[in-house]
Amino acid sequence: MSNLKGTSVVITGGARGLGRAMTLALTGAGANVLVVDIDNAQIGEIYRESGGATKGICADVTTERGINEIVQKCLNVFGHIDVIVNNAGISLSTIRPGDRYANPIRFYELTRADVSRFVDLHMIAPFLLSCAAVNHMLEQGWGRIVTVTTGLDTMTRSGQAPYGPSKAGSEAFTAVIARDLEGSGVTANVLIPGGAADTRFIPLLPDRTREHLVSPSVMGPPIVWLSSKESDGITARRFMANRWDPTLPPSEAAERAGAEIAWTA
Template identity: 40%
Template sequence: MTTGSERLTGKVAIVTGGGRGLGRSMVLGFVRAGASVVATAARETAEVEQVAREARELGHADRVLPLTADVTREEDCVRAVEAAHSRFGRLDVLVNNAGRGMKYVSEAFLTEPARFWEVAPETWQMVIDTNVNGPFLMARATVPSMLQAGWGRIINISMNHDTMRRRGFSPYGPSKAALESETVIWAQDLAGTGVTVNALLPGGATLTGMIPPGVSSAVRAQLLDPDIVIPPLLWLASTEADGVTGRRLVANRWRSDLDETAAAEGAMEEAGWGLR
């Protein structure tokens, strides 16, 4: 899926976990729309370097800066923000996409749910550090320059409410519920500043690195394409979404046959947990 648009020309984004799955799709979606991107990976440097090569092959030379940076390390988060300013001169959008999923608990999590007391403490800590603390550290490093500019976007990659409450989905479900809370609270903290905070989710199981390799081809064929998030992502990152904050956009509810305002309204709901 491509946009055929340069609507984000001049904008600069950071996409954490930008080397695979949703991250790769979002990086390439941004560059097709005219933006420049710092794509980070904690360890898999070759993956973000490959995304940068793909961008060059699409005719977007030097629009992607691949960077090794671990979102659980404060100094790495600061370095990623500094790299955006040093290379591209500004920073407009932060996409908190880097995450650790249930495959780190068990490769069989889809068929044999693990009870929470069976999760190793170090695994629990790793998932929470990446999925909850990482977005905080990245946002904390990013917000000062956005406040100075009077405009910015923080987009947190979330998931379905049902998965947050799904049996056997600790600590991934609790981590994403916490990220929803961060979204709601940060949006209020930044109200009136020109900096918005929203959540974005595919709307269903997606073909990413979080799906274990043993999943059958029949099941994989039913998974969403990671590119599904690109249209709502680009809308959220644009000036058309000015004033939209504390919301969540569900990508598989976005209707491409509608104008973007109507598509966004149909795909959007209040951030939180759907318990009202």
């Protein structure tokens, strides 16, 4: 595994689910990690789980004030900002708890407020954090922007609005960021679990048990590699974590698990 000693990482939604798995992998590799979440109790829990290796901040990533507080805290406690992981998200269960699979949400049932919440968290928040962090990265000539999106089929599947479209927008934005930063030493990539992940967002159904879900732990090896100097020059790619083979050399695992970001004509 890559050695991330001295690398400073900000991860949004870093205390639970996929974020928790990535946080523990990053601290396990020696990174300094600032966990951003909206739940102070969960921030305290990941601090204990990591053996006291994390710092935490409770902040609203959809506001410029919240983003500025996050970046300033990272600079204050670590001295620099090297990696941001845009992971904070919400699921369709926040609109229709319980029965959204038996009774899928149709786009015409959504309110403007519903759509705005998803766009704000999945698109605007990564944009704001990327903007706030990138100048620090450019000054040092090195940095990483990693955004967690979803499967391409989920982005356009019936019943997936506004979750799917907001994640599609986030991936397209990441593609533009990657191309705007080409040659700067700062890269931008997408990481997804590669299927429905075993988190609180995914309810169990009669034909689906936890064994059918992707373990959040698969996010660990690819996020560590993406946060390291070993991934220098790799940008505008999407990586499926469940296709990452940790028994292979990381460069080979990345080749097998990666594809071009977003869509091809």
